Amino acid sequence: MTNEPDNMKRRDFMRRSLLTIPAVSIGSSVAFNAYADSGVPALSDYQPMFFEDSQWQFILAATDRLIPRDEHGPGALEAHVPVFIDKELAGSYGRADDWYMEGPFHVDADEALGYQLPHTPADIYRLGIRATNDYCRQRFDRDFTALSRDDQETVLRALEKGTPDFARLGVQDLPSKTFFSFLLQNTKEGFLADPIYGGNRHMVGWKLLGFTGARASFREWVDQYDRDYPLGPVSLSGERG
Amino acid sequence: MSTTRPEVDAVIIGLGWTGSIMGMELTDAGLNVVALERGNERTKEDFLYPKPADELKYGVRLKMMQRPKQSTVTIRRNASETAVPQRHWTTFHPGDGVGGAGSHWTGVLYRATPNELALKSFADRTFEPGFLPEDMTIQDYGVTYEELEPHYDFFEKVAGLSGQAGNIQGETIEGGNPFEGPRQNPFPLSPLPRTLTDTLFTEATKKLGWHPYPYPSANVSGAWTNPYGMQLGPCNFCGFCSNYGCLNYSKASPQTCILDALKQREHFSYRTNCEVTRIVKSDDGETVKGVLYHDGEGQEIFQPAKLVILASFPLSNVRLLLLSQIGQPYDPVANTGVVGRNFSYQITGSIDMYFKRHQFNPFISAGGSGQVIDDFSPDTFDTAKHGFIGGSYIYTTQGPGGAIGAVKVPPGTPSWGSEWKKNASEHYGHHMMLGTTGTNMSYRDVYLDLDPTYTDPHGDPLLRMTYDWKDNDMRMTQFMAERMREIVAELEPDYHTENFKQVGDHFDAAKYQSTHLTGGAIMGTDPSTSVLNRYLQHWDAHNLFVMGASAFPQNMQHNPTGTVAALTYWSAKHIRERYLGNPGPLMSQG
Numbered sequence: 001m002t003n004e005p006d007n008m009k010r011r012d013f014m015r016r017s018l019l020t021i022p023a024v025s026i027g028s029s030v031a032f033n034a035y036a037d038s039g040v041p042a043l044s045d046y047q048p049m050f051f052e053d054s055q056w057q058f059i060l061a062a063t064d065r066l067i068p069r070d071e072h073g074p075g076a077l078e079a080h081v082p083v084f085i086d087k088e089l090a091g092s093y094g095r096a097d098d099w100y101m102e103g104p105f106h107v108d109a110d111e112a113l114g115y116q117l118p119h120t121p122a123d124i125y126r127l128g129i130r131a132t133n134d135y136c137r138q139r140f141d142r143d144f145t146a147l148s149r150d151d152q153e154t155v156l157r158a159l160e161k162g163t164p165d166f167a168r169l170g171v172q173d174l175p176s177k178t179f180f181s182f183l184l185q186n187t188k189e190g191f192l193a194d195p196i197y198g199g200n201r202h203m204v205g206w207k208l209l210g211f212t213g214a215r216a217s218f219r220e221w222v223d224q225y226d227r228d229y230p231l232g233p234v235s236l237s238g239e240r241g
Numbered sequence: 242m243s244t245t246r247p248e249v250d251a252v253i254i255g256l257g258w259t260g261s262i263m264g265m266e267l268t269d270a271g272l273n274v275v276a277l278e279r280g281n282e283r284t285k286e287d288f289l290y291p292k293p294a295d296e297l298k299y300g301v302r303l304k305m306m307q308r309p310k311q312s313t314v315t316i317r318r319n320a321s322e323t324a325v326p327q328r329h330w331t332t333f334h335p336g337d338g339v340g341g342a343g344s345h346w347t348g349v350l351y352r353a354t355p356n357e358l359a360l361k362s363f364a365d366r367t368f369e370p371g372f373l374p375e376d377m378t379i380q381d382y383g384v385t386y387e388e389l390e391p392h393y394d395f396f397e398k399v400a401g402l403s404g405q406a407g408n409i410q411g412e413t414i415e416g417g418n419p420f421e422g423p424r425q426n427p428f429p430l431s432p433l434p435r436t437l438t439d440t441l442f443t444e445a446t447k448k449l450g451w452h453p454y455p456y457p458s459a460n461v462s463g464a465w466t467n468p469y470g471m472q473l474g475p476c477n478f479c480g481f482c483s484n485y486g487c488l489n490y491s492k493a494s495p496q497t498c499i500l501d502a503l504k505q506r507e508h509f510s511y512r513t514n515c516e517v518t519r520i521v522k523s524d525d526g527e528t529v530k531g532v533l534y535h536d537g538e539g540q541e542i543f544q545p546a547k548l549v550i551l552a553s554f555p556l557s558n559v560r561l562l563l564l565s566q567i568g569q570p571y572d573p574v575a576n577t578g579v580v581g582r583n584f585s586y587q588i589t590g591s592i593d594m595y596f597k598r599h600q601f602n603p604f605i606s607a608g609g610s611g612q613v614i615d616d617f618s619p620d621t622f623d624t625a626k627h628g629f630i631g632g633s634y635i636y637t638t639q640g641p642g643g644a645i646g647a648v649k650v651p652p653g654t655p656s657w658g659s660e661w662k663k664n665a666s667e668h669y670g671h672h673m674m675l676g677t678t679g680t681n682m683s684y685r686d687v688y689l690d691l692d693p694t695y696t697d698p699h700g701d702p703l704l705r706m707t708y709d710w711k712d713n714d715m716r717m718t719q720f721m722a723e724r725m726r727e728i729v730a731e732l733e734p735d736y737h738t739e740n741f742k743q744v745g746d747h748f749d750a751a752k753y754q755s756t757h758l759t760g761g762a763i764m765g766t767d768p769s770t771s772v773l774n775r776y777l778q779h780w781d782a783h784n785l786f787v788m789g790a791s792a793f794p795q796n797m798q799h800n801p802t803g804t805v806a807a808l809t810y811w812s813a814k815h816i817r818e819r820y821l822g823n824p825g826p827l828m829s830q831g
Binding site for chain 1: 436
């Protein structure tokens with residue numbers, strides 16, 4: 001699948017639709033172009049707010065395995081997914097500011113009753129990374145970040161299945177698959193959320209799908225069946241891809 | 242120590258749809274009205290483009306919703322299980338702030354059918370004695386379709402409802418829903434334009450001999466000025482609808498349809514971040530005298546009022562009645578009491594179809610866009626033959642609009658890595674959904690009460706839901722699954738996946754089910770089996786009226802907002818025409 005039309009299609013569309021493109025898109029086009037590549041530091045220059053250095057190295061490696069750069073396009077690192085996760089965990093999401101976190105915690109309640117752990121998302125990462133590194137040292141004699149890509153993938157698959165028993169590694173009330181589910185969900189969020197949250201840099205996640213971001217005006221396209229939409233995404237801050 | 246404010250004629254608890262409607266109606270009647278809203282101020286400026294087009298904030302972190310930290314519910318499936326809190330929202334999305342759920346709803350605006358409002362009477366004349374399970378507690382609403390029709394009609398004009406009537410004054414109209422109750426008028430606006438999914442669904446269901454019609458949409462199809470002088474603009478299919486505020490003045494909401502007109506009224510005021518913790522009973526034993534609330538500065542305030550309108554989310558309505566000790570709490574063992582009785586929910590299911598040959602552009606979507614069949618409603622076919630009472634509508638809708646929640650990969654595909662990425666890219670845009678939304682009957686052991694353990698920041702007990710799926714309703718949804726497989730067979734997708742509940746399954750609160758929670762403070766004509774009389778007036782306090790879907794004795798197949806609004810206007814009419822001139826019970830206790 002592709003969302004890039006051939007040039008004929010694009011010219012044809014532009015000619016017919018100039019009058020119907022929302023005014024906001026046209027009015028902001030200068031700002032879009034000026035946006036270019038400014039304002040976003042390289043990943044290597046980013047100073048994490050939440051993660052300590054070894055945790056940061058873990059997140060860089062893990063998110064790179066979860067959404068790798070490959071023949072299908074940029075991955076989690078190009079998208080700055082680790083920046084997204086760091087910012088989320090340093091903020092109200094990481095602290096579970098909106099969540100009901102009063103006890104008692106029935107950690108063994110049926111899964112169908114929803115999340116019942118005493119941990120905030122920030123706690124889950126702190127504890128999960130520590131326990132995963134302990135697991136890697138037991139199994140491979142080294143930390144997660146020092147493993148080969150293949151071994152890192154093996155470890156992530158084990159976490160996904162819930163094989164490592166974190167309790168035996170001294171981390172209570174945190175099933176390894178719960179840690180993995182947060183890591184995977186937040187990685188995908190960082191790949192596909194608006195770039196104002198630090199990830200999805202240059203909207204690479206949206207471009208992979210063919211999602212249009214905050215473009216949000218399609219009245220004239222509702223009945224254009226089976227046609228690839230010709231325009232790339234725009235972000236909340238006005239970047240155009 | 243609480244401060245006492247000067248008395249008002251009426252206090253409204255909650256400023257969503259029903260609070261806003263009551264604000265208009267009671268100020269029309271010349272009353273001095275104050276509304277107390279627990280959540281934040283929320284105006285149209287909060288919805289200016291591009292602010293709502295933020296999937297992480299609204300679609301994932303659910304920032305339009307009540308914060309569980311402030312108030313949540315505990316859930317268990319049966320009385321022997323320990324109820325535990327929804328710590329963050331998964332199973333439903335209760336609204337918060339000015340506009341309430343009316344700001345973030347999808348915009349599907351339906352009427353109940355005549356038989357749904359009198360379901361027990363329908364069942365009694367339709368089924369053999371003993372057919373209904375013994376523990377099923379369905380009841381009539383106590384109000385008829387004919388009585389509600391003018392109020393449905395008016396609210397549909399307030400919302401600029403867009404669609405195609407199927408029954409105007411008894412005459413069946415081609416292209417509309419032939420199974421709906423008669424309407425006195427056509428829809429205010431024509432249907433939204435048809436998406437590809439709409440067209441495919443329409444063709445397939447027609448071939449099967451069924452009767453497809455456009456979703457009745459409160460995302461308007463054209464420019465509309467409503468009876469309050471508020472203006473809506475045509476929906477642009479922005480793709481940010483359910484869970485979002487509307488960025489285009491197209492989705493009917495308290496903000497777009499009522500509040501700016503209401504705020505101009507001299508005798509109306511409202512206060513945000515004001516959480517009502519008790520409705521206070523009078524010493525006379527037959528009225529209430531006002532409400533106690535915490536304001537944004539942590540002060541406790543008593544607001545005296547001659548009339549109290551409880552207009553919050555259904556679960557919050559029931560909890561406040563229980564906390565205020567107004568009405569006898571329901572006891573399912575002794576089968577006594579009424580508050581918390583007949584809680585019900587909604588039975589949903591879906592099929593997801595993949596078509597390599599089609600490009601659906603799922604970001605082009607409106608919440609109220611879609612096509613529907615009502616051929617399998619509670620009263621349109623012989624349900625007894627299939628072992629259940631009830632029915633569902635079956636529909637398609639374009640979408641979903643976002644990216645985070647829109648990635649679908651084939652069964653068996655890894656959920657990460659290059660293989661996931663490849664499939665996410667190749668499959669995005671090629672999915673079409675079929676959904677079913679159906680009735681949920683009420684049962685003796687499904688109810689709401691106060692949790693014995695968990696409390697909110699004020700130290701008040703949380704509400705506890707005891708809820709599970711029942712065989713009758715599971716047989717109903719399995720029947721719908723079979724019908725939907727017939728649609729799949731017509732459409733011939735490359736593959737499809739199914740998500741249906743089955744007999745024996747237990748309620749799963751870890752997954753989103755629906756925000757259509759109903760009952761617990763139901764209406765009726767008998768004070769031993771209802772909290773409210775048929776005018777939504779509390780049997781035990783004649784100056785307390787309770788709005789919302791908490792009044793439904795069981796849940797209907799269709800979306801609740803239309804009936805919630807119609808009941809509000811119905812109640813307001815009787816308050817204005819009968820109650821204000823002669824305050825007292827509008828029905829005798831029999």
